[in-house]
Amino acid sequence: MADVTLRNVRKQFGTFVALEKLDIDIRSGEFVALLGPSGCGKSTTLRMLAGLEFPTSGEISIGGRVVNDVAPGKRDIAMVFQSYALYPHMTVGENIEYPLKKRGVKATERKAAVLRAAEMLQLEPLLDRKPKQLSGGQQQRVALGRALVRDPQVFLLDEPLSNLDAKLRSYMRAELIELHRRLGKTMVYVTHDQLEAMTMASRIAVMFDGRLQQFDTPAAVYNRPANRFVASFIGTPSMNQLEGAVDGSTFRVAGHAIPIDRSRFVHALGSGTFVLGVRPEFVTIGGGDLPARIRLVENTGHEQIVTLELTDGTRLLARTDAARRLDVGQSVQIGFHPDALHLFAPEETGRRLNKDDAASVIPMRSR
Amino acid sequence: MSATATNTPRLERAYARLGVLLIAPTILVFSLVIVYPLLAAIYLSVFSIYTPTLQGNFVGADNYVKLLTGHEFWNSLGVTLVWTFGTLTLQIVFGVGMALLLHQNIWFRSLARSLVLFPYFLSTVVAVLVWRWLFNDLYGAMNHGLMQLGILDMPLDWLGSMPNAMIGVILVGAWKYFPFVVIAVLARLQTIPEHLYEAARIDGAGPVARFWDVTMPQLRNVLTVIILLRAIWDFKEFDLIYLLTGGGPVTSTQTLSLLVYQEAFGLNRMGQAAAYSVGMMLVMLVFMVLYIRRTGKES
Numbered sequence: 317m318a319d320v321t322l323r324n325v326r327k328q329f330g331t332f333v334a335l336e337k338l339d340i341d342i343r344s345g346e347f348v349a350l351l352g353p354s355g356c357g358k359s360t361t362l363r364m365l366a367g368l369e370f371p372t373s374g375e376i377s378i379g380g381r382v383v384n385d386v387a388p389g390k391r392d393i394a395m396v397f398q399s400y401a402l403y404p405h406m407t408v409g410e411n412i413e414y415p416l417k418k419r420g421v422k423a424t425e426r427k428a429a430v431l432r433a434a435e436m437l438q439l440e441p442l443l444d445r446k447p448k449q450l451s452g453g454q455q456q457r458v459a460l461g462r463a464l465v466r467d468p469q470v471f472l473l474d475e476p477l478s479n480l481d482a483k484l485r486s487y488m489r490a491e492l493i494e495l496h497r498r499l500g501k502t503m504v505y506v507t508h509d510q511l512e513a514m515t516m517a518s519r520i521a522v523m524f525d526g527r528l529q530q531f532d533t534p535a536a537v538y539n540r541p542a543n544r545f546v547a548s549f550i551g552t553p554s555m556n557q558l559e560g561a562v563d564g565s566t567f568r569v570a571g572h573a574i575p576i577d578r579s580r581f582v583h584a585l586g587s588g589t590f591v592l593g594v595r596p597e598f599v600t601i602g603g604g605d606l607p608a609r610i611r612l613v614e615n616t617g618h619e620q621i622v623t624l625e626l627t628d629g630t631r632l633l634a635r636t637d638a639a640r641r642l643d644v645g646q647s648v649q650i651g652f653h654p655d656a657l658h659l660f661a662p663e664e665t666g667r668r669l670n671k672d673d674a675a676s677v678i679p680m681r682s683r
Numbered sequence: 684m685s686a687t688a689t690n691t692p693r694l695e696r697a698y699a700r701l702g703v704l705l706i707a708p709t710i711l712v713f714s715l716v717i718v719y720p721l722l723a724a725i726y727l728s729v730f731s732i733y734t735p736t737l738q739g740n741f742v743g744a745d746n747y748v749k750l751l752t753g754h755e756f757w758n759s760l761g762v763t764l765v766w767t768f769g770t771l772t773l774q775i776v777f778g779v780g781m782a783l784l785l786h787q788n789i790w791f792r793s794l795a796r797s798l799v800l801f802p803y804f805l806s807t808v809v810a811v812l813v814w815r816w817l818f819n820d821l822y823g824a825m826n827h828g829l830m831q832l833g834i835l836d837m838p839l840d841w842l843g844s845m846p847n848a849m850i851g852v853i854l855v856g857a858w859k860y861f862p863f864v865v866i867a868v869l870a871r872l873q874t875i876p877e878h879l880y881e882a883a884r885i886d887g888a889g890p891v892a893r894f895w896d897v898t899m900p901q902l903r904n905v906l907t908v909i910i911l912l913r914a915i916w917d918f919k920e921f922d923l924i925y926l927l928t929g930g931g932p933v934t935s936t937q938t939l940s941l942l943v944y945q946e947a948f949g950l951n952r953m954g955q956a957a958a959y960s961v962g963m964m965l966v967m968l969v970f971m972v973l974y975i976r977r978t979g980k981e982s
């Protein structure tokens with residue numbers, strides 16, 4: 317087991333800066349998800365940990381050892397690729413055995429280790445098949461088997477579930493959580509699926525545009541997003557963000573004043589434009605004094621997502637229980653739960669201006 | 684399959700008819716240019732024919748008896764096998780080596796990729812003229828270079844003595860045809876997923892292990908096909924050898940193609956030549972059956 321640290325890492329491809337000022341400290345045995353939209357640099361980060369790419373500057377260490385110049389095979393890491401990258405001409409057994417063979421492990425020990433890994437992943441009946449003869453989920457497990465057979469310090473996984481269908485994905489998610497619990501190894505998991513990150517990781521590194529936006533527990537990332545980007549990226553449907561002005565102890569939007577508790581925000585709030593954030597579950601329909609009209613009602617069976625339009629045309633979403641009767645076109649008064657308001661600086665990755673955050677809203681169960 | 688007319692959908696039958704219609708021209712041309720000469724050769728081989736007049740009389744199996752009992756055919760078959768095996772081996776070794784080199788990210792890659800095709804595109808006549816000039820015992824650059832390097836102390840008659848003539852022919856053949864191997868192997872190399880190499884690196888495989896464990900298994904199929912194809916082509920190679928040595932000294936580089944030519948147009952014995960060519964075809968049939976079985980297996 318080992319810590320993994322990235323210290324002020326920068327990565328350039330030619331003149332294109334893919335990653336900048338990356339500082340991540342992963343504790344031994346932690347399950348960390350790298351989460352962000354496509355092209356934000358997640359894979360590049362993981363590949364630098366693996367030694368398949370080299371940082372332009374900065375320092376990467378694994379288990380206290382700086383590995384900037386260490387070859388992938390000597391880093392004591394294992395990686396699972398999105399495409400699985402199984403050797404097509406080798407059987408399942410030979411695939412799993414390969415890393416041991418290349419490390420000069422004796423044949424008898426190899427056989428035993430392969431059997432152990434196969435048993436753990438329920439691959440015993442498939443050991444003599446070729447990868448082509450396996451389903452996606454089975455190939456995925458073989459790739460995992462090849463990774464865990466030699467007991468590496470760190471597991472690196474690049475979107476390992478993205479080629480599976482929804483049902484298998486949720487099954488494998490549970491399997492991976494269980495595997496992590498059993499092995500207790502450091503795992504770094506790349507995904508663009510927030511559900512995977514939220515449910516599996518002990519901490520999530522949210523990335524955007526080559527920069528780390530926030531690195532915290534799923535609950536913290538959800539309840540105390542560091543900036544507007546994180547706030548909108550985490551949560552489905554995403555947080556409502558209303559542009560407006562702070563005026564004394566109110567926030568003015570669409571010609572109306574929403575009362576806010578100034579003491580909950582940083583003191584230096586000047587005047588000017590700000591963004592008020594509120595999650596759909598904290599928008600109450602019929603419980604406030606902000607007039608709005610219902611534009612769309614989406615009933616998913618256990619809840620309804622309601623699209624509301626304010627008098628100036630601004631749209632926002634509310635989440636209500638499915639039993640409630642709501643009609644499109646209906647005029648309603650809406651309100652926001654006062655403890656669930658976030659205030660952000662107006663730019664795209666505008667900082668959150670709450671003072672916090674002991675009084676945070678409904679804590680999420682953390683693993 | 685026992686699909687009867689009643690349960691074959693109409694559309695499917697219409698498609699089948701269309702298919703027959705579409706391949707008919709090919710079949711026709713194929714019959715004219717391949718099947719007819721083949722049958723003609725077999726027909727000619729049972730006559731004794733004087734080439735200039737194409738007149739002659741039926742001799743039955745005499746030509747074949749001559750083939751089996753005389754030493755010309757067997758000598759040429761031996762020469763052909765030595766030539767084919769020698770030049771093919773060099774083509775494969777240099778071809779694969781060059782393909783691996785050109786697959787690397789080297790700065791002169793695109794230039795080198797076009798240059799390597801040069802021998803293949805060069806007309807055989809031109810290539811052979813250049814090589815004969817290089818090999819010449821009086822003013823050839825080869826002798827000059829080798830003497831400068833101290834490898835030779837006397838000029839060598841490269842194409843006029845054995846085994847140098849055979850070595851020369853094999854070398855020129857390898858030089859002329861290895862680009863084909865380069866192109867085919869390079870095309871295949873480019874389709875090997877990069878992830879496999881990355882996985883192998885993480886699994887602790889060095890460059891040599893990556894070659895044998897990732898590259899080679901992926902090249903196996905394409906190499907089999909290349910070897911069979913090139914074996915067939917080298918086996919019946921004519922112009923390169925004819926122009927370079929004319930089969931000499933005496934008959935020591937006279938392959939079967941040259942023997943057939945010599946018999947038909949040198950000695951004017953068309954019937955005997957036809958018998959030799961039928962014999963040659965039977966040997967080639969072995970390669971072809973292998974090739975067809977191999978490519979059939981893939982689909």
Ligand SMILES: Nc1ncnc2c1ncn2[C@@H]1O[C@H](COP(=O)(O)OP(=O)(O)OP(=O)(O)O)[C@@H](O)[C@H]1O
Nearest residue numbers: 329332334352353354355356357358359360361508
């Ligand atoms: N070898 C390369 N050469 C040039 N640019 C690259 C290279 N690899 C990645 N990039 C660029 O770096 C950026 C980050 O790429 P990366 O693959 O890390 O994204 P990602 O977050 O994994 O995205 P995705 O979710 O789509 O996999 C992208 O803009 C990409 O175009």
Ligand SMILES: [Mg+2]
Nearest residue numbers: 358359360474
């Ligand atoms: Mg990626």
